[in-house]
Amino acid sequence: MENQTESVVWGIHSQDDSLFLDKSIIGIGWTKMGDLSKIGSTRENFKEKVQEVYPDIKKGAIPNWAGIMYRFVVEMKKGDYIVFPSKADRKINLGIIESDYMYDELAPLYPNIRKVKWLKHYPRRTFSQGALYEVGSLMTLFTIKNYANEYLGSLDKKFSPKMVENTEDETVGVTAEDIMNNTRDYMLKEISRQFKGYDLENFVASLLNAMGYRTTVSPHGGDSGIDIIAYKDELPPRIAVQVKSQDGDIKETTIQSLKGAMMPGDYGLFVSLSDYTKSAKKFLKANPIIRGINGIELVNLVLKYYEGLDEIYQRAIPLKKVYIPVAKGEDKV
Structure with missing residues (x-):
């Protein structure tokens, strides 16, 4: 694929694999926040709203929650790529974001959504341990930087999952040390x-x-x-x-x-x-x-x-x- 490093690649986690995959969407929660598009266009706007809606939240969590919402609503764009590790089938799902931010007030878990076109669904063993470690971030929504090209490369028509199965994973030592x-x-x-x-x-x-x-x-x-x-x-x-x-x-x-x-x-x-x-x-x-x-x-x-x-x-x-x-x-x- 051309200009891989210029493409924005996001990682996201979910408590509902089937919702994301069957309805071709991604989403985040915080139902009490309402329509996030009405909050404003700066991180400070989101921080202030989080503190208003959740007055008992720990102070350190405010920038984390606000940052996730801000990235999902403001920074994420149509045409960006998304990597979603599903838990039930232990697969890595890759897609492209097809819509702007949308709000579904009737959604019980993820009212803040974007439409996605899923492109590939690979077994986890397809990717290096370093790539799996990066997408295993503890955050709900995050950018993938170190191994973005590896994920984007798997979308190439010439890509074959077999090409990495019989080679020693050189990222294992680095990943283990990162964890430690x-x-x-x-x-x-x-x-x-x-x-x-x-x-x-x-x-x-x-x-x-x-x-x-x-x-x-x-x-x-x-x-x-x-x-x-x-x-x-x-x-x-x-x-x-x-x-x-x-x-x-x-x-x-x-x-x-x-x-x-x-x-x-x-x-x-x-x-x-x-x-x-x-x-x-x-x-x-x-x-x-x-x-x-x-x-x-x-x-x-x-x-x-x-x-x-x-x-x-x-x-x-x-x-x-x-x-x-x-x-x-x-x-x-």
């Missing part, structure tokens, strides 16, 4: 948001317990410079742990305070949600009895020992164990 990175970002953000000060100390203690250590959290308000005492077993060495939830990178002087609080024979562990300055890293390298863990390393440990965390922390950071594909030759754990 998104998970790490989510976890670090939630840990930073929910656990500050003493709460983070208790969280780290729970993680150390899951790793097989016995821990004692220091009394609140103490100035010893040690937040947690940990032992691997009944015998020394003792591990003195300091925990910091600050946003800025940890300085060398802060780690020196931990070393000053340590007793002869102790090992030290410094846990930070951020990272360490260059001088702090140099200090840690010169003092191997103290281990520094930054935010990403902490998240990796949480992922590894998640099932051993106290239930209160599993509820605070809910994760579901799933299997994702990795490139051949890479670690599978």
Whole structure:
């Protein structure tokens, strides 16, 4: 196909596969909003209307909801392409938008609609894992950018689904890493948001317990410079742990305070949600009895020992164990 990169390709999700496919439409909900074409032509118009109609909505959801409606009504155009992954038959459905925005006040679920001409219906295995990952966005309506040409290429008359079945998918490794990175970002953000000060100390203690250590959290308000005492077993060495939830990178002087609080024979562990300055890293390298863990390393440990965390922390950071594909030759754990 010519000028593929100039074509706009949208992705959409639905709770009603048959409605979209049998009636050749796509749609979005928000029945309380009424006719979206009467709201205005700017994102701010939509934000204001969302806040008016849904006064109890969380503040962070306002731009998300308004953005979806704005894209569907204003940005989407006749002639744009649509990719719709149907759940019932596990297929990727590709079509072209044939109408402007329309409002159906009698529709129970999707009153905001556009007509679509469905062009192709492919099994999911037709496309690379990266393309499937992009169309698996958590959003209701979104633009497909990275793999737009792959989807548009499948509409070419010369395209054959068999051409990708016997080739190794080079996007698998990238996709798996994208999923893991998104998970790490989510976890670090939630840990930073929910656990500050003493709460983070208790969280780290729970993680150390899951790793097989016995821990004692220091009394609140103490100035010893040690937040947690940990032992691997009944015998020394003792591990003195300091925990910091600050946003800025940890300085060398802060780690020196931990070393000053340590007793002869102790090992030290410094846990930070951020990272360490260059001088702090140099200090840690010169003092191997103290281990520094930054935010990403902490998240990796949480992922590894998640099932051993106290239930209160599993509820605070809910994760579901799933299997994702990795490139051949890479670690599978």
